[in-house]
Amino acid sequence: MSPRSKPDRFLRFQGTEGYIASPALVDAVNAAIALERPLLVKGEPGTGKTLLARHVAEGLGLPLEMWHVKSTSKAQDGLYVYDTVQRLNDARFGDGNVSEIRTYIKLGAMGRTFAAERQQVLLIDEIDKADLEFPNDLLRELDEMRFTIVETGDEVAARERPLVIITSNNERELPDAFLRRCVFHFIEFPDKELMQKIVAVHHPHLESRLLDQVLLRFYWLREQSQLRKKPSTSELIDWISVLLRSGMSAEDIEQHIPFLGSLLKNEQDTEALSQYHESGGRYPREWSQLGPRYNN
Amino acid sequence: MFLDLFYRLRKEGVPVGIQEWMMFLEALEKGLHGSSLERFYHLARACLVKSETYFDGFDRAFLKVFRGVEGSLDLEARIREWLEDPRPFGGLSEEERALLERLASDELLKRFLETLAEQTERHDGGGRWVGTGGHSPFGHGGEHPTGIRVGGRPRSRSAMKVAEERRFEDYRTDRTLDVRQTRVALRRLRQLTRTGLPSELDLEATVDETCRNAGEIELVFRPERRNDVRLLLLMDVGGTMEPFYEPVSRLLTALHQERGLRELQAWYFHNCPYELLGRDARLLRRDAIPTGDLLRRLGGHWKVMIVGDAAMHPAELLEPYGNIDPRRMAETRGIDWLHRIADHFERAVWLNPERPELWDEYQTVRHIRRLFPMYHLSTDGIADAVRVLVGGLH
Numbered sequence: 144m145s146p147r148s149k150p151d152r153f154l155r156f157q158g159t160e161g162y163i164a165s166p167a168l169v170d171a172v173n174a175a176i177a178l179e180r181p182l183l184v185k186g187e188p189g190t191g192k193t194l195l196a197r198h199v200a201e202g203l204g205l206p207l208e209m210w211h212v213k214s215t216s217k218a219q220d221g222l223y224v225y226d227t228v229q230r231l232n233d234a235r236f237g238d239g240n241v242s243e244i245r246t247y248i249k250l251g252a253m254g255r256t257f258a259a260e261r262q263q264v265l266l267i268d269e270i271d272k273a274d275l276e277f278p279n280d281l282l283r284e285l286d287e288m289r290f291t292i293v294e295t296g297d298e299v300a301a302r303e304r305p306l307v308i309i310t311s312n313n314e315r316e317l318p319d320a321f322l323r324r325c326v327f328h329f330i331e332f333p334d335k336e337l338m339q340k341i342v343a344v345h346h347p348h349l350e351s352r353l354l355d356q357v358l359l360r361f362y363w364l365r366e367q368s369q370l371r372k373k374p375s376t377s378e379l380i381d382w383i384s385v386l387l388r389s390g391m392s393a394e395d396i397e398q399h400i401p402f403l404g405s406l407l408k409n410e411q412d413t414e415a416l417s418q419y420h421e422s423g424g425r426y427p428r429e430w431s432q433l434g435p436r437y438n439n
Numbered sequence: 440m441f442l443d444l445f446y447r448l449r450k451e452g453v454p455v456g457i458q459e460w461m462m463f464l465e466a467l468e469k470g471l472h473g474s475s476l477e478r479f480y481h482l483a484r485a486c487l488v489k490s491e492t493y494f495d496g497f498d499r500a501f502l503k504v505f506r507g508v509e510g511s512l513d514l515e516a517r518i519r520e521w522l523e524d525p526r527p528f529g530g531l532s533e534e535e536r537a538l539l540e541r542l543a544s545d546e547l548l549k550r551f552l553e554t555l556a557e558q559t560e561r562h563d564g565g566g567r568w569v570g571t572g573g574h575s576p577f578g579h580g581g582e583h584p585t586g587i588r589v590g591g592r593p594r595s596r597s598a599m600k601v602a603e604e605r606r607f608e609d610y611r612t613d614r615t616l617d618v619r620q621t622r623v624a625l626r627r628l629r630q631l632t633r634t635g636l637p638s639e640l641d642l643e644a645t646v647d648e649t650c651r652n653a654g655e656i657e658l659v660f661r662p663e664r665r666n667d668v669r670l671l672l673l674m675d676v677g678g679t680m681e682p683f684y685e686p687v688s689r690l691l692t693a694l695h696q697e698r699g700l701r702e703l704q705a706w707y708f709h710n711c712p713y714e715l716l717g718r719d720a721r722l723l724r725r726d727a728i729p730t731g732d733l734l735r736r737l738g739g740h741w742k743v744m745i746v747g748d749a750a751m752h753p754a755e756l757l758e759p760y761g762n763i764d765p766r767r768m769a770e771t772r773g774i775d776w777l778h779r780i781a782d783h784f785e786r787a788v789w790l791n792p793e794r795p796e797l798w799d800e801y802q803t804v805r806h807i808r809r810l811f812p813m814y815h816l817s818t819d820g821i822a823d824a825v826r827v828l829v830g831g832l833h
Binding site: 166167170171173174175177178180183185227228231234235313314315316319322323324325326327328329331369371372411436 | 454456458459462465466469471477478481482484485486488489490491494606618619620623626646649650654685688689692
């Protein structure tokens with residue numbers, strides 16, 4: 144590490160023991176911390192976006208607050224909810240102190256991180272699930288890290304700026320004004336080496352030759368541009384489970400791809416591949432038959 | 440050189456604005472790039488690019504700016520150069536220039552200038568922008584002979600190598616048609632309206648009314664919100680469209696997965712729509728529908744997407760009896776049918792699978808473009824077309 148003139152003015156993320164962070168990710172996380180900007184994380188499903196937030200929090204030694212966005216979520220929900228129905232109920236049936244509105248104000252995930260005593264990590268998970276306007280509605284709060292509870296006039300302001308991590312599955316485009324404020328990180332699909340480690344977590348006793356053949360098929364499939372839906376990590380893990388349970392060996396999968404259904408979920412894709420096979424198309428036997436990406 | 444990157448990015452179609460650029464400078468000012476070009480690369484990408492679809496453009500721009508000079512790069516000098524150059528930001532929009540002026544008075548820029556002055560004075564001890572003692576700026580302490588790589592990190596690759604691999608080419612959306620991303624684009628085909636009978640409990644209004652009613656429950660109902668977009672798809676099949684089977688079928692897959700549409704109808708033609716449209720790609724006569732009937736049946740509010748390469752013999756479009764199928768000869772010219780379609784519907788677009796560079800080489804494409812706004816059959820092109828269909832500029 145080179146000497147710095149402002150040593151550790153901000154927290155620095157290095158990765159944690161159970162999580163191998165790529166250099167690009169480490170740089171992006173540290174940029175988000177230093178610049179006090181939200182970190183927007185995108186990546187294919189199954190690349191561990193949500194897990195990332197957990198490990199960043201752990202790596203920084205900060206508590207994590209999670210806000211799982213749903214299609215019905217509103218920006219307001221993350222700040223606070225005024226439970227008018229409860230209050231009405233209490234007023235009619237004589238329970239609780241109706242005159243104290245504060246009892247009926249409940250802070251949301253974002254509100255709780257602002258109100259917290261010490262710095263926190265806030266995960267806004269799958270922001271693209273909500274309405275198109277959702278991110279824009281949060282701009283001011285993300286910039287200023289404060290908001291006012293209209294009903295009581297109380298202001299909730301963050302003592303220490305939380306680190307905000309936002310994940311998106313690309314279900315929807317995010318508004319430009321929102322994107323401009325974020326530091327962006329894209330989780331690349333795991334390469335061969337990383338994938339071996341991931342597989343080892345789920346199937347620790349997999350024979351290495353079988354694993355090699357399995358990965359060769361898997362990455363080859365992903366390279367086929369005609370596929371409408373590329374198989375992802377979770378499909379690979381499922382496929383290996385099926386192979387193991389049926390007692391397949393490395394030789395068995397050399398000629399064809401058994402249990403294709405667990406890898407390809409689209410009928411047209413399955414058809415395209417069987418056509419390819421029937422018309423004499425070959426599956427690769429060595430990594431050298433794949434692109435340079437797999438051979439260095 | 441710095442600014443070069445900015446302009447290169449724009450040239451590559453990466454939408455970089457002043458705000459992103461200032462964020463990047465702030466990051467540099469904080470020394471986040473350490474002393475490695477690899478981290479500089481990550482940092483620039485995280486600050487300047489907000490979508491993986493532009494990563495490839497970023498890689499190309501980065502290579503063009505830094506290839507060949509990475510070993511002898513004096514970043515500090517470059518930054519100074521940038522600050523001293525009085526006319527750095529040509530080609531900006533009015534808005535961006537105003538923003539830049541506002542930012543120039545900003546604390547950040549002031550601090551930035553001060554830091555630089557400070558740096559020049561104690562250049563040797565710095566190691567923040569630049570390496571020490573006149574060595575290669577990013578190399579720092581000879582960690583790497585060409586001054587690119589930082590040692591000690593697992594599987595770290597040089598920025599140049601990462602950029603050179605152009606691993607993100609597949610994520611581009613201006614040349615390819617990805618089903619998933621096309622669905623995202625098609626999702627904009629949405630105009631939500633509340634019509635019909637009030638069937639859904641409006642909770643907020645109910646609470647509101649109940650409060651007004653001094654606590655006596657007052658239920659309020661409203662009609663459900665639903666998408667009002669009806670889409671008519673007209674598709675050219677056979678002949679010159681054969682090579683484009685793949686992108687066209689991807690568009691269809693995406694459309695069929697998009698369940699939000701109120702109604703979707705697809706009809707087929709060969710080269711140009713004439714008096715009959717086919718129910719499927721076989722264009723059987725017994726399944727055909729007269730084009731005139733279709734225009735009478737569908738209201739002008741239907742959105743129209745025509746998919747075809749619009750490339751044919753001029754006579755097929757412009758002469759009477761132009762249909763190349765001799766059994767289907769009829770007097771009305773193809774261009775007249777297209778005129779009727781364009782006049783009848785308020786919003787219609789043409790999606791062309793052919794590369795846009797080649798469009799104007801065909802006389803017929805030039806004619807058809809006068810009637811319909813034409814977009815490339817790629818994820819980006821579809822997104823633009825959808826914008827035209829739901830409103831926006833025609």
